[in-house]
Amino acid sequence: MNASGYLLRLLSVSVAILVLCGCTSGNQNDLATDVTLTLNPSPPVVGTSSVSLILSRPDGSPVKGATVRLEGNMNHAGMKPSFADLAEGEPGQYAGTLEFTMGGDWFVIVTATTADGRRIEQKIDVRGVKTQ
Amino acid sequence: MTTAVEQPAALERQSFPANGERARGFDLLRVPLLGRFLRWRGSRLALQTPLFGLSLMMIAHAFFGPDIAPKNLAALLTWVHFRGLVVVVILLAGNLFCMACPFLVMRDLARRWITPRWEWPRSLRNKWPSVALFVAVLFVYELFDLFSSPFWTGVLIVLYFGLATLVDLLFRRASFCKYLCPVGQFNFLSSTMAPLEVSVRDASICQSCQSKDCIRGVQIALPSRDGVTGLNMELPVIQRGCELALFQPRKVDNLDCTFCLDCVYACPHDNVGIVARLPSERLTHSGPRSGLGTIERRPDFTALITVFTFGALLNAFAMISPVYALEQAVAQATGLRVEWPILSGLFAFALIVEPAVLLGAAAFVTRWWSGTREGVLPLVKRFSRSLIPIGFGVWLAHYAFHFLTGFLTVIPVFQNAVRESFGTALLGKPMWQLGGLPEAVVFPIEVGFLGLGLIGSWAATWTITGEVATSRRNAAFLPWAAVHLTLFVVAVWIMTQPMDMRGTFLGG
Numbered sequence: 001m002n003a004s005g006y007l008l009r010l011l012s013v014s015v016a017i018l019v020l021c022g023c024t025s026g027n028q029n030d031l032a033t034d035v036t037l038t039l040n041p042s043p044p045v046v047g048t049s050s051v052s053l054i055l056s057r058p059d060g061s062p063v064k065g066a067t068v069r070l071e072g073n074m075n076h077a078g079m080k081p082s083f084a085d086l087a088e089g090e091p092g093q094y095a096g097t098l099e100f101t102m103g104g105d106w107f108v109i110v111t112a113t114t115a116d117g118r119r120i121e122q123k124i125d126v127r128g129v130k131t132q
Numbered sequence: 133m134t135t136a137v138e139q140p141a142a143l144e145r146q147s148f149p150a151n152g153e154r155a156r157g158f159d160l161l162r163v164p165l166l167g168r169f170l171r172w173r174g175s176r177l178a179l180q181t182p183l184f185g186l187s188l189m190m191i192a193h194a195f196f197g198p199d200i201a202p203k204n205l206a207a208l209l210t211w212v213h214f215r216g217l218v219v220v221v222i223l224l225a226g227n228l229f230c231m232a233c234p235f236l237v238m239r240d241l242a243r244r245w246i247t248p249r250w251e252w253p254r255s256l257r258n259k260w261p262s263v264a265l266f267v268a269v270l271f272v273y274e275l276f277d278l279f280s281s282p283f284w285t286g287v288l289i290v291l292y293f294g295l296a297t298l299v300d301l302l303f304r305r306a307s308f309c310k311y312l313c314p315v316g317q318f319n320f321l322s323s324t325m326a327p328l329e330v331s332v333r334d335a336s337i338c339q340s341c342q343s344k345d346c347i348r349g350v351q352i353a354l355p356s357r358d359g360v361t362g363l364n365m366e367l368p369v370i371q372r373g374c375e376l377a378l379f380q381p382r383k384v385d386n387l388d389c390t391f392c393l394d395c396v397y398a399c400p401h402d403n404v405g406i407v408a409r410l411p412s413e414r415l416t417h418s419g420p421r422s423g424l425g426t427i428e429r430r431p432d433f434t435a436l437i438t439v440f441t442f443g444a445l446l447n448a449f450a451m452i453s454p455v456y457a458l459e460q461a462v463a464q465a466t467g468l469r470v471e472w473p474i475l476s477g478l479f480a481f482a483l484i485v486e487p488a489v490l491l492g493a494a495a496f497v498t499r500w501w502s503g504t505r506e507g508v509l510p511l512v513k514r515f516s517r518s519l520i521p522i523g524f525g526v527w528l529a530h531y532a533f534h535f536l537t538g539f540l541t542v543i544p545v546f547q548n549a550v551r552e553s554f555g556t557a558l559l560g561k562p563m564w565q566l567g568g569l570p571e572a573v574v575f576p577i578e579v580g581f582l583g584l585g586l587i588g589s590w591a592a593t594w595t596i597t598g599e600v601a602t603s604r605r606n607a608a609f610l611p612w613a614a615v616h617l618t619l620f621v622v623a624v625w626i627m628t629q630p631m632d633m634r635g636t637f638l639g640g
Contacts, residue, residue, distance in 0.1 A: 046630070071564075075280035077201040078212035078538025080567035103453060103630050105280070107200075123200075131453060131630035 032058055035110055035122045039098075045130045046100050053086055053094040055112060055120070062092020065115035072098050072126070075105045103131035158408035160328060161396065170406070173371075173397050177240075179232035187234045187289060193549060194286020204282035206289065208538075208545050211279045216535020218315075219322060219528045226328040226406070227319045230309070230390035235296040239308075242301055252307040259317065259432035266314040266439050267483065274450050275475055306375035309390055316390065318527075321440050323386035325411045325524050325588065330389055330396070330404065331380070337403045338381035346380040346395040346404060349373035371398045374423075380404055382422035385414035412588050415517055416595040427517070434516040438487045441523030445622060446482040448530040452629035490618065491516070494611040501607035504600045514599065515612050518592040522616050525585020526623045529578035533627070536574045540566035578627050582620055589616040 033055055040050040051070060055063035065088065072082040082101065086094035100106060105127045112120040161167040169175050186209070194206035201207035218229045269288075276284050292315075299308040309316045332338055350371040372394045374380070380395050396404045420426050427433040449455055455478075462474045495511035498504065506514070544562035551557045568574075590613055597608040 073200060073202045075201055075277075076211075077204065077208040077279065078534050078541055078568075079202055080538070080541060081202065081564050083564070 033063055033112075033120045033122075034058065035112075035120070035124070037108060037110065037124050039126065043128055043130055044100055044106075044126060045132050046103055047132065048097050048099050051084060051086065051096050051098045053110065055092050055094065062090075063112070063114060063120075064088070064091045066094070066112040066120070068094045068110065068112045070096070070098055071109040071111070072100065072106055073109070074102060075107065100126075100129045103129050105129070159333065160406035162405070170393065171396065176231060176392060177237075180234055180237050183232050183234040184237040187293070191286050191289055194282045194289070197282065197549060197552070199282055201280045201282055202541070203545055203548055204285075205542075205545060205549055206285045207279065207282045208542060210285050210289070212534045212538050213542060215531045216539070218319065219524075219531045220535070222319065222322045222326050223411075223528060224327070226326040227323040227386055227389065227391045230316060230319050231392060233309075233390070235293055235313075236300070236309075238293060238297045239300040242297060246301050248301055248304045250303050252303045252305075252311055256311060258311070258430070259436045261312050262314055262317045263432065263435045263439055265312055266317055266436070266443070267479070269314050270439075270443050270447060271475065271479055273447075275472055305377070306390070306392075310376045310388060317436060318440065320387050320389070321437065321520055322524050322527065323389070324415045324520055326386055327408055327411050328406050329386055329409050329414070330391060330393070331383070331407045331409075333403050333405045333407070335381060337401050341401065341403075343400060344379070345371070345373060345398040345400055347373045347377070348398075349394070350398055373398050377423035379422040382420075384417045384421040384424075387421065387427070388423055412521055412592060415520060416592050418596075418599050428514045429510070431513060434513045437516045437519050437523070438491070439483055441519040441526070441619070442483050442487050444523050444526035444530065445619065445626065446479070448526060448623070448626045449482075451530075451631055452626060454629065490615050494615045497611040498600070498608045501611070502597075502601035502604045504608070506600055511600070515593065515596055518589050518596055518612055518616070519619075521588025521592060522582075522585040522619050522623075525582045525588070526619070528581040528585070529623065529627060532581060533571075533574055533578055535568075536577065537568040537571060539568045541568070575627065579624060582623050582627070586616055586620040 034057070036054040036056075038052045038054075040052075053068060053070075055066060055068070057063060068086040068088075070084040070086065072084075073079065079102065082099045084096045084098040086096040088094050098108070105125070106129050108124045108126055110120070110122045110124060114120070159167075161170055169178075172178075190206040190209055193204055197204050197206070201211075221228050272278065272288075278284050278288065296308045296313070299312060300306065350373075374395050375392070376388045376390065378388055378395075380399070383389070391406075396406075418428065424430075424433075458478070459471070459474050462477065463469065466474075468474055491512045492508060495508040495515065498511055498515070499506065499508060504511070543566050544564045547557065547559045547562040550559045551562065590609075593609055593612045593616070594605070597605040601608040
């Protein structure tokens with residue numbers, strides 16, 4: 001194969017990869033839900049923070065019996081995420097701890113699966129985590 | 133039949149004041165297997181191909197993947213792995229990124245059908261355009277928080293491909309690399325610290341060389357109308373000479389060298405190698421350099437070195453808490469609610485005022501103490517080369533921090549990209565627990581890089597003092613040593629500060 005044929009094939013394969021990578025589906029919520037996240041201390045500082053989360057429907061009724069997981073990420077690439085599984089106390093109220101490993105802007109991805117298998121996902125910004 | 137094109141008479145008359153020494157040391161091109169691979173003319177394309185494919189994947193992920201920087205290949209590979217690997221590879225070997233540059237693949241492909249018609253404008257044949265682009269990239273990086281934006285990172289990569297292709301389809305030779313590319317300029321300056329250099333093996337062979345193929349290339353020779361073999365510039369080039377105008381026998385150091393190895397392939401005497409040398413040993417060369425002139429007299433080179441060095445500190449400073457406190461203080465004092473004027477002021481201070489004061493003062497004191505008659509500005513230009521080692525040390529410490537603390541994160545991010553693209557975890561469940569080395573381990577490495585930079589700058593300064601004050605070298609040395617020490621202390625202070633990487637002006 002000559003060089004131009006090689007490069008054309010290379011380009012074709014690259015475009016195919018590009019199209020393939022483009023077929024990424026986004027996350028969707030299966031249930032209309034209000035998600036309220038509270039951190040203690042607030043504003044949070046580097047280290048372990050207490051987390052409380054309230055899941056409720058638009059009519060105010062709690063979302064009970066869900067499995068809730070938090071994923072904390074910095075907005076900068078190259079940082080390891082922090083994870084936390086929350087336990088339900090009062091109906092619709094979940095609590096746990098999350099570790100912030102560095103000062104700066106973070107965001108938390110809340111992923112909840114309800115008792116009937118529906119999925120809730122929401123991204124919440126946690127800006128300006130302080131360094132002690 | 134192949135032969136070289138006619139050469140300018142001036143080139144014919146040149147004799148090379150080379151030292152006649154034969155390079156007897158390590159030569160990468162003589163290493164079994166690796167040397168054979170690099171001597172193969174297709175080796176550059178073979179190195180560019182995977183990076184080109186990776187670039188396309190990054191672009192796709194930037195626009196269609198998760199809009200979360202830590203989970204996006206474009207943001208992660210650009211700002212953590214690419215930057216980190218570039219400086220580490222330069223430190224350990226040389227400018228291998230330019231050798232494998234993916235941005236030129238489209239250019240080389242398009243040049244099979246489109247021949248550039250113009251020469252790069254004479255008034256722009258200097259480093260000023262690349263200085264402007266270098267500053268622009270640093271500014272845009274901070275203003276748009278590119279480190280936290282996969283989309284804008286993707287836009288930057290696409291623009292880079294577009295600009296490189298457009299410029300090199302309009303203008304002959306490697307105009308983009310030589311006059312515009314900010315990454316290239318960064319690599320050129322950094323690779324003065326590299327242990328490898330593309331260089332002639334035996335200068336005496338160049339003395340007797342008639343064809344000068346290393347710079348002029350090799351073209352097909354066709355019979356002319358009178359039957360005599362004729363050559364002209366319109367004939368197809370079968371092997372390029374140096375597109376960056378570096379004539380091997382007169383080439384000094386790695387400045388402007390992309391390690392493309394065109395000179396290696398063009399040399400009919402197999403007299404060009406990739407030879408070992410002491411890092412920075414050619415930085416203090418005084419006098420003309422092929423393709424560059426006398427850099428210690430060029431203000432554009434001084435500006436480039438200044439932006440390279442003080443930009444390193446600025447780029448690192450922008451990642452720690454005090455910068456936000458400073459921005460808030462300025463915002464409160466001025467009532468400004470938009471970032472760009474404040475950022476512009478910060479850039480103006482860091483890249484113009486601060487260097488002007490520090491370098492001007494050092495030059496003034498040098499003149500005063502050493503008794504040299506050289507003016508302040510010529511002294512600044514002469515000694516600016518000594519900033520490169522400490523500047524490189526700061527870039528190395530900063531980028532190595534991100535790379536070493538996060539190099540394994542590419543594994544789960546890639547696993548996640550495959551999972552989201554194909555709907556199934558072909559590479560397994562993402563191992564998000566993977567990170568890198570602990571900060572406590574990386575910090576001594578950072579300080580070590582800074583220390584090496586400081587020593588390198590002092591060594592370069594000592595050599596340069598011999599050019600201006602042979603009898604009072606200490607007097608000429610001390611002011612510049614103080615500048616380097618100041619930069620070193622500031623850099624260490626920055627590295628000891630907790631990282632505070634924010635994507636929002638005034639802390640949101």
